[in-house]
Amino acid sequence: xxxxRLPRFAFALSLLALAGLSGTAAAQSSPVDADCSFASNFCxxxxxxxxxxxxxxxxxxxxxxxxxxxxxxDCTYQDTCSFWCPRYPGPILLTLEVYDGNWQxxxxxxxxxxxxxxxxxxx
Numbered sequence: 001x002x003x004x005r006l007p008r009f010a011f012a013l014s015l016l017a018l019a020g021l022s023g024t025a026a027a028q029s030s031p032v033d034a035d036c037s038f039a040s041n042f043c044x045x046x047x048x049x050x051x052x053x054x055x056x057x058x059x060x061x062x063x064x065x066x067x068x069x070x071x072x073x074d075c076t077y078q079d080t081c082s083f084w085c086p087r088y089p090g091p092i093l094l095t096l097e098v099y100d101g102n103w104q105x106x107x108x109x110x111x112x113x114x115x116x117x118x119x120x121x122x123x
Contacts, residue, residue, distance in 0.1 A: 030106050034096040036113035043113055045079045045096055052100035062113075063093040069115050085115040 030049035068088045075081035097108040
């Protein structure tokens with residue numbers, strides 16, 4: 001049976017890659033809170049994970065079936081997100097995932113939000 005051997009430089013690169021990975025700080029699993037209760041057309045995120053390497057990255061996913069939700073700004077990586085529904089208002093479902101600076105998942109949360117016809121945050 002033939003034996004497969006890596007060239008020496010490939011083996012060395014593999015060792016360096018493994019060494020680099022072991023030096024990466026691990027994400028600290030923490031509770032994530034997606035809050036859309038303060039106002040309609042607006043959600044904010046909070047996470048207390050001081051030992052996780054930054055910057056924290058916020059990934060917003062909305063399930064807005066039955067509405068025509070508009071997101072005037074890209075919420076990716078932001079800790080807040082605003083939206084509105086010009087013709088078809090209604091409830092929407094939000095799932096938020098928060099990652100650390102190394103793209104390690106810290107935590108997630110799912111909550112409901114209200115999307116109104118007003119192109120503004122309504123308190």
